[in-house]
Amino acid sequence: xxxxxxxxxxxxxxVGMILIAVLGYRALSKDWLETSFLALLPTSEQNPEIAAxxxxxxxxxxxxxxxxxxxxxxxxxIRLAEQLKQTLTQSALFSNLTLQIPQQKYIDxxxxxxxxxxxxxxxxxxxxxxxxxxxxxxQNLQMLYSPIGQLQAANLEHDPLLLFSRYFNAAHxxxxxxxxxxxxxxxxxRYWALLLSDLENNDLQLDKLEYLQTLVENAKAxxxxxxxxxxxxxxxxxxxxxxxxxxxxxxxxxFGSSAGIILLxxxxxxxxxxxxxxxxxxxxxxxxxxxxxxxxFGKIHILTLVFGASLIGxxxxxxxxxxxxxxxxxxxxxxxxxRFILPGxxxxxxxxxxxxxxxxxxxxLGLQQMALxxxxxxxxxxxxxxxxxxxxxxxxxxxxVPGILKLTRHWEHSWxxxxxxxxxxxxxxxILFVTGGLWQLTPQxxxxxxxxxxxxxxxxxxxxxxLLPVSPEQQFFLxxxxxxxAWHQNEQSLTQQLNALKAQSALGHYEAISDFWxxxxxxxxxxxxxxxxxxxxxxTEKYMLNLGFAHNAIQTELQVFKTAEHQTLDLNTxxxxxxxxxxxxxxxxxxxxxxxxxxxxxxxxxxSVSALAKLPGVTWIDQVDQFSQLFKRYRIRASGxxxxxxxxxxxxxxxxxxxxxxxxxxxxxxxxxxxxxxxxGWSGQLFSLFNLFALLLVLGIGIDYAIFFFIAEDRRAxxxxxxxxxxxxxxxxxxxxxxxxxxxxxxFGVTVGCGIITALLVSxxxxxxxxxxx
Amino acid sequence: xxxxxxxxxxxxxxxCQAQTEDELNxxxxxxSQATITQGAFQQQKQLKFxxxxxxxxxxxxxxxxxxxxxxxxxxxPSTVIINDNRLLTDxxxxxxxxxxxxxxxxxxxxxxxxxxEGFTIAVSHHxxxxxxxxxxxxxxxxxxxxxIKLSGDQELRQMELEEFNGNQTQxxxxxxxxxxxxxxxxxxxxxxxxx
Numbered sequence: 004x005x006x007x008x009x010x011x012x013x014x015x016x017x018v019g020m021i022l023i024a025v026l027g028y029r030a031l032s033k034d035w036l037e038t039s040f041l042a043l044l045p046t047s048e049q050n051p052e053i054a055a056x057x058x059x060x061x062x063x064x065x066x067x068x069x070x071x072x073x074x075x076x077x078x079x080x081i082r083l084a085e086q087l088k089q090t091l092t093q094s095a096l097f098s099n100l101t102l103q104i105p106q107q108k109y110i111d112x113x114x115x116x117x118x119x120x121x122x123x124x125x126x127x128x129x130x131x132x133x134x135x136x137x138x139x140x141x142q143n144l145q146m147l148y149s150p151i152g153q154l155q156a157a158n159l160e161h162d163p164l165l166l167f168s169r170y171f172n173a174a175h176x177x178x179x180x181x182x183x184x185x186x187x188x189x190x191x192x193r194y195w196a197l198l199l200s201d202l203e204n205n206d207l208q209l210d211k212l213e214y215l216q217t218l219v220e221n222a223k224a225x226x227x228x229x230x231x232x233x234x235x236x237x238x239x240x241x242x243x244x245x246x247x248x249x250x251x252x253x254x255x256x257x258f259g260s261s262a263g264i265i266l267l268x269x270x271x272x273x274x275x276x277x278x279x280x281x282x283x284x285x286x287x288x289x290x291x292x293x294x295x296x297x298x299x300f301g302k303i304h305i306l307t308l309v310f311g312a313s314l315i316g317x318x319x320x321x322x323x324x325x326x327x328x329x330x331x332x333x334x335x336x337x338x339x340x341x342r343f344i345l346p347g348x349x350x351x352x353x354x355x356x357x358x359x360x361x362x363x364x365x366x367x368l369g370l371q372q373m374a375l376x377x378x379x380x381x382x383x384x385x386x387x388x389x390x391x392x393x394x395x396x397x398x399x400x401x402x403x404v405p406g407i408l409k410l411t412r413h414w415e416h417s418w419x420x421x422x423x424x425x426x427x428x429x430x431x432x433x434i435l436f437v438t439g440g441l442w443q444l445t446p447q448x449x450x451x452x453x454x455x456x457x458x459x460x461x462x463x464x465x466x467x468x469x470l471l472p473v474s475p476e477q478q479f480f481l482x483x484x485x486x487x488x489a490w491h492q493n494e495q496s497l498t499q500q501l502n503a504l505k506a507q508s509a510l511g512h513y514e515a516i517s518d519f520w521x522x523x524x525x526x527x528x529x530x531x532x533x534x535x536x537x538x539x540x541x542x543t544e545k546y547m548l549n550l551g552f553a554h555n556a557i558q559t560e561l562q563v564f565k566t567a568e569h570q571t572l573d574l575n576t577x578x579x580x581x582x583x584x585x586x587x588x589x590x591x592x593x594x595x596x597x598x599x600x601x602x603x604x605x606x607x608x609x610x611s612v613s614a615l616a617k618l619p620g621v622t623w624i625d626q627v628d629q630f631s632q633l634f635k636r637y638r639i640r641a642s643g644x645x646x647x648x649x650x651x652x653x654x655x656x657x658x659x660x661x662x663x664x665x666x667x668x669x670x671x672x673x674x675x676x677x678x679x680x681x682x683x684g685w686s687g688q689l690f691s692l693f694n695l696f697a698l699l700l701v702l703g704i705g706i707d708y709a710i711f712f713f714i715a716e717d718r719r720a721x722x723x724x725x726x727x728x729x730x731x732x733x734x735x736x737x738x739x740x741x742x743x744x745x746x747x748x749x750x751f752g753v754t755v756g757c758g759i760i761t762a763l764l765v766s767x768x769x770x771x772x773x774x775x776x777x
Numbered sequence: 778x779x780x781x782x783x784x785x786x787x788x789x790x791x792x793c794q795a796q797t798e799d800e801l802n803x804x805x806x807x808x809s810q811a812t813i814t815q816g817a818f819q820q821q822k823q824l825k826f827x828x829x830x831x832x833x834x835x836x837x838x839x840x841x842x843x844x845x846x847x848x849x850x851x852x853x854p855s856t857v858i859i860n861d862n863r864l865l866t867d868x869x870x871x872x873x874x875x876x877x878x879x880x881x882x883x884x885x886x887x888x889x890x891x892x893x894e895g896f897t898i899a900v901s902h903h904x905x906x907x908x909x910x911x912x913x914x915x916x917x918x919x920x921x922x923x924x925i926k927l928s929g930d931q932e933l934r935q936m937e938l939e940e941f942n943g944n945q946t947q948x949x950x951x952x953x954x955x956x957x958x959x960x961x962x963x964x965x966x967x968x969x970x971x972x
Contacts, residue, residue: 142868145855146834148820149866150847150881160826183915551827 009394014388027294037302038246043369066236070198077194084196099201103184112580122526136536212243236464256312256739263735288384307372320729327725330399351707358703415723419767442679448634463610475602481622490597491522493620511605624686641695655709672705675761689750701758704765708766807855808887811955814839839885843967
C-alpha cells in the first residue's frame with residue numbers, strides 16, 4: 004500500500020458524495036416515487052401492439068371506482084349517495100362522478116338509429132326470418148297481447164313490425180331499476196344506489212392515494228352513522244392498500260434494523276464512534292443508491308424501498324468487519340487493519356455484487372431496480388469504509404472484552420468442535436432433512452403474489468360483483484380482420500360460439516359491438532331479407548290489416564320501407580351514438596388491421612372459453628396467466644442463474660486459493676442453500692422466482708462468511724465477532740421482511756433469514772485445522 | 778316527442794316512495810290475503826291508431842313466494858312467467874326491470890301497500906267497494922302514464938291504464954279463487970324460473 008494517503012482518499016470520497024448530493028437535490032425535487040403495482044411487470048415479452056392495447060385498457064379500468072350506497076329504503080340510499088357525491092366532488096380527486104345517469108342523452112342518441120331499423124336487425128330476428136317469417140309475425144302478436152306488450156304497444160304505430168324494439172332490447176340486455184335517475188340494485192333488506200367515478204389521474208401519487216383512502220374511510224364511517232352502508236371497490240384502492248402496507252413495512256424494517264444496529268454496536272464497542280461511522284457508511288450507501296436509482300430509472304418503486312430498507316443490515320457488514328478487526332490486536336492502527344481486512348472485504352463485496360447482479364438479469368423492473376439500488380448501496384458503503392474509515396478511526400482502540408464475545412467465543416470454538424465430534428449423526432440427519440424437504444418443495448408462480456391484498460377489500464369486491472354483475476373480467480378476446488367486413492365476420496363467428504357457451508352457463512355475458520352494428524354488407528342483406536320475407540310476400544300488409552291499422556297507415560309503412568332501401572350506417576356514426584363502454588371496445592383500423600375487444604363477464608368455465616382462441620382472427624388475452632407463465636419460465640431460468648453463479652464463485656475461489664480450498668469455502672453456501680430449500684419445503688412456505696433471487700443473496704453471504712473464517716487463521720476471535728455482528732444485523736433486516744404482508748417480500752425475508760442462520764452455524768467449521776492447532 | 782316516449786316505455790323506469798299508507802291500510806284490511814290467487818282475465822287494449830281494440834283473454838296464477846304465471850289463451854296463446862328477478866316468455870328469457878315484476882305481483886297479490894312506493898294515490902271507498910287512482914311521481918314516468926285506476930272489493934276486480942298518448946288498457950279479473958295448493962302443471966311452470 005505504497006502511495007496510500009488516508010486524507011487523500013477521504014477527500015476523494017467527500018467530492019463524490021457532494022456530487023451525488025447535487026444530483027440528488029435535482030432528482031428528489033421531482034415526483035420520484037412509483038406506487039402502481041402494474042409498473043413492476045415486464046412488458047417486453049409481448050407483441051408490442053397487444054401490450055399497448057392491454058395497457059390502454061388497464062389505464063381505463065385502473066381509474067374506475069364503483070361505489071354502492073346502501074340503506075333501508077331507496078329514498079334514503081339516494082339521499083346518502085347525493086351527499087357522498089358532493090363530498091367526492093369537493094375532494095377534486097375525480098374527473099367524473101356519475102350518480103344520475105343521463106337517460107335523456109341515451110334516448111336521444113338511440114332516436115337517431117330509429118330510421119335505420121330495417122338495417123339494424125338482431126341476430127335472432129335474422130334467424131327467425133330465415134327459418135319462418137310467419138313465426139316472426141306470430142312472435143309479434145304474442146308480444147302485443149302479453150303483459151310485456153304494454154311496453155311495446157306504444158311503438159307499434161311507427162314501427163309496426165317492432166323491429167326497433169327488438170334491436171333496442173338486445174342492445175340493453177341488463178336492465179336496472181332507475182329511481183330519480185339513479186341506478187338501484189337490491190338485496191335482502193337493502194337498497195343500493197350506484198355511483199360511478201373515474202379518478203382524474205390513473206397514476207396517483209402516494210399522498211393522493213392516502214387521501215383517497217381517508218376519504219373512503221370517513222365516508223364509510225359517516226354513512227354508517229346514518230344507518231347506511233358503503234361498499235367501494237376499484238384498482239386504485241388495491242394500489243392504495245398495497246402502498247400503505249409497503250410504507251408501513253419500510254418504517255418497520257428501517258426502524259427495526261437501525262434500532263438493532265445501534266443496540267448491538269453500543270453494547271459491543273461501548274463507544275459512540277463506531278456507531279456514527281456505521282451510520283455514515285449505511286447512510287451514504289442508501290442515499291447514493293436512492294439518487295442514482297432514480298436518475299437511472301426515472302422513478303423508484305415503493306417495493307424497491309421496502310427491499311432497500313433491508314439493505315441496512317447488509318451494508319453494515321463492511322463496517323463491522325473493519326471495526327471488529329481492531330479487537331484483540333495490540334497496537335492496532337487503522338491502516339494496518341485495513342491492509343489485513345481488505346482482501347476479505349473485497350471478495351465479500353464481489354460476491355455480494357455478483358448475487359445482486361443476478362436480480363438485474365430478470366425482466367422485472369422491480370427486481371432490476373432492487374439490483375441497482377443494492378449494488379450502488381453496497382458499493383458506496385464499501386467505499387466509505389475503505390476510503391474514509393482509516394482517517395476517522397485514527398486513534399481508535401477496542402480493548403475491553405465485550406459481553407457478546409462469550410457467545411462468539413463459544414460459537415467459533417466449542418460449537419465447531421461439538422459439530423465435528425457428532426459429525427456422523429449430524430450428517431445423517433442433515434441428509435434426511437434436506438432430501439425430505441426438497442421432496443416436498445412445490446413451486447408457485449402466481450403473479451398476484453406481487454401485491455398485498457386486504458381480505459376485507461376482496462370481500463367487498465365480491466359482494467359488489469354479486470350485486471352488480473357488470474364488471475368485465477380481466478381476460479378478454481381481441482378480434483382482428485384485414486378490413487371491417489373481415490373483422491365483423493370473425494367477431495360474429497366468435498359471438499356465435501360465445502352464445503353457445505352462455506346457453507351452457509359456461510359464461511355469464513359478453514359484450515361485442517358486432518352484435519349491435521351489422522357490417523355494411525350485412526345491413527344490405529338484412530334489408531333484402533325483410534323485403535323478401537315480409538314485404539314482397541304481403542305478410543306485413545296482412546298483419547297490419549288484421550291488427551286494425553288504417554289503410555293509409557299501411558301504405559305509409561310500405562312507402563317508408565321502400566325509401567329506406569339504400570340507407571347505411573357506418574361504424575363511426577354508430578359508435579358516436581353508443582355509450583362509452585361500447586366505444587371502448589372498438590380499437591380502430593391501423594396498418595391493414597381492424598381490431599376490437601370482446602369483453603367477458605362472469606366466466607364459469609375458463610378452459611372452454613379460452614379454447615375459442617382457435618377461431619380465425621381471435622386472440623385470447625389473459626394477463627394474469629401470461630405473467631404467471633412468465634414467472635414460471637424465469638423461475639427455471641433463475642435456477643440456472645443460481646447454479647452458474649455458484650460455479651463462477653467456485654472458479655474464482657479456485658484460482659485464488661486452489662480448488663481444495665474452494666471446495667471447503669463453497670461448502671458453507673452450499674449447505675445454506677440446501678437447508679434453506681429444505682426448510683421451505685418442510686414449512687410449505689411460498690416457493691417462487693423470488694425465493695431464487697433470495698437464494699442468490701444467501702450464496703453471496705455464505706461465501707462472505709466462509710472467506711472471513713478462511714483467512715482468519717489466528718484472528719478467529721475478532722473475525723467471529725465481526726461475522727456475528729454482521730449476521731445479526733442482516734438477520735434483523737431480512738427477518739423483518741418476513742413480517743411483510745406482500746407474499747413475495749415475506750418469502751424473500753424467510754429465505755434469506757433461513758440461509759443466514761445456516762451460514763452462521765456452518766461457517767465456523769472453516770479453518771477447523773487452526774482450531775485444533777491452537 | 779312521440780318516439781322519445783316510446784323509448785321511455787322501453788326503458789321502463791322504476792318506482793319511488795309515497796306516504797298515503799293509512800287509507801291503503803283500510804282497504805288492505807278488506808282484501809283477502811292468500812298464498813295463492815288464481816282466476817281469469819279479459820284484456821282490452823285500445824290503441825288510438827288502430828280501428829279495433831286488441832282483445833285477449835286468459836288465466837293467471839299468483840303465488841306469494843313463487844311469482845306469477847300469466848297465460849294468454851286467445852287470440853294468440855302465450856305464457857309469461859315472472860318473479861322478482863326473472864321473466865320467461867315463449868321466446869326465452871327476457872331481461873326486464875325488477876319493478877315490472879314487483880308491480881305485477883303487488884297487484885295480483887293484493888299487496889297494495891307496495892304501490893305507495895311509486896305513486897301519488899287518491900282513494901275512494903264505499904263499504905267494501907274501493908277505487909284507487911295512481912299517478913306516477915317519477916317525472917319520466919309521468920310522461921308515459923296519466924294514471925292507473927284500480928277498483929275492487931275483497932279482490933282486485935279491474936285495472937285501467939291511461940297512457941299519455943291516449944292509449945288505454947283495461948283488464949277485468951274474474952272467477953278469482955284461492956286454492957291451497959298449486960296444480961301440478963303450475964308447479965312445473967314455476968320450476969322453470971329456478972335456475
